[in-house]
Amino acid sequence: MIRDAEIRDGRSNTYLLGEKYLDSTQYATGNASNDNQDLYVGYDRDTLRLVHPFYPPMVDTPGVGDELAFGSAHPAAFNAALCDGSARSISYAIDAETHRRLGNRKDHGAVNLDVQ
Numbered sequence: 462m463i464r465d466a467e468i469r470d471g472r473s474n475t476y477l478l479g480e481k482y483l484d485s486t487q488y489a490t491g492n493a494s495n496d497n498q499d500l501y502v503g504y505d506r507d508t509l510r511l512v513h514p515f516y517p518p519m520v521d522t523p524g525v526g527d528e529l530a531f532g533s534a535h536p537a538a539f540n541a542a543l544c545d546g547s548a549r550s551i552s553y554a555i556d557a558e559t560h561r562r563l564g565n566r567k568d569h570g571a572v573n574l575d576v577q
Contacts (some may be wrong), residue, residue, distance in 0.1 A: 476564050501546075518532050
């Protein structure tokens with residue numbers, strides 16, 4: 462369990478959860494390796510996403526498997542909840558450093574989502 466005091470960058474500067482990227486041809490099959498378990502599986506590609514330059518957020522694309530990226534079927538952005546309880550649309554064009562900072566609760570990197 463992580464307590465508020467451990468979110469050093471502030472709850473409005475830290476992702477709590479976000480939509481995951483999926484290969485759109487696999488929506489209904491249950492065969493994608495990042496969409497074949499239930500939500501109680503724990504640490505798995507179904508529930509884990511990374512904020513790394515190798516995994517930029519992107520729109521769901523037919524035939525493209527990117528198992529660890531944030532993303533969604535929305536054409537311009539994915540939705541994320543921040544630790545302060547707010548929900549935001551995060552542009553796929555988000556700066557890689559800003560995306561990384563939002564995914565790290567204690568890098569001392571405040572962000573301004575209003576300028577992305």
